[in-house]
Amino acid sequence: MGRKSAKQKQKNKADRPPALALADVGPKERYQHGDVIERRETIQAGVKGARVLTVSMIDRYRHKKQITVKQSDAALKLRADWEMAGRQMAVTGTYGQAGQGNPEMSDMAALASARYVKATRAVGVELSPILVHVALLDGSASDWARGRGDIPQSGIAVLRLALDALARHYGLT
Secondary structure (H helix, E strand, C coil): CCCHHHHHHHHHHHHCCCCCCCCCCCCCCHHCCCCCCCECCCCCCCCCCEEEECCHHHHHHHCCCCCHHHHHHHHHHHHHHHCCCCCCCCCCCCCCCCCCCCCCCHHHHHHHHHHHHHHHHHHHHCCCHHHHHHCCCCCCHHHHHHCCCCCCHHHHHHHHHHHHHHHHHHHCC
């Protein structure tokens, strides 16, 4: 077998896929939304990756240390039950009649729904609306307070009270 010429080596090199010059860090618009993004080195030399740390409002409040870890865990537990119960807004429409509910709810979804109802009742009718607004619908506490005609800064204090009650209900405190 003969040796490859310089032209053949160059051609073979051109046929190979290029090495990644940059890791996928998302579009520049992603950085305009106030999300906390961690940049870290990857195993490839000189390439940095990015990871969004604050996906929801609860994550943002926890990252800013405006709520405790136990409060955040309680909110995430409530959200998990809410999603498992199928209570989130539908993304697509349905051809069925409106307001019929889901007659074929699975046992797991029914149990999650019961846990969600029990948790919101334990928190009370005064505090459960802010939990729904922030933990489930991903709104801000200040927007919730503003919508009620209160000063926006009072929203985070009410959220802390609601999350404390929820953490007590879940036995996290």
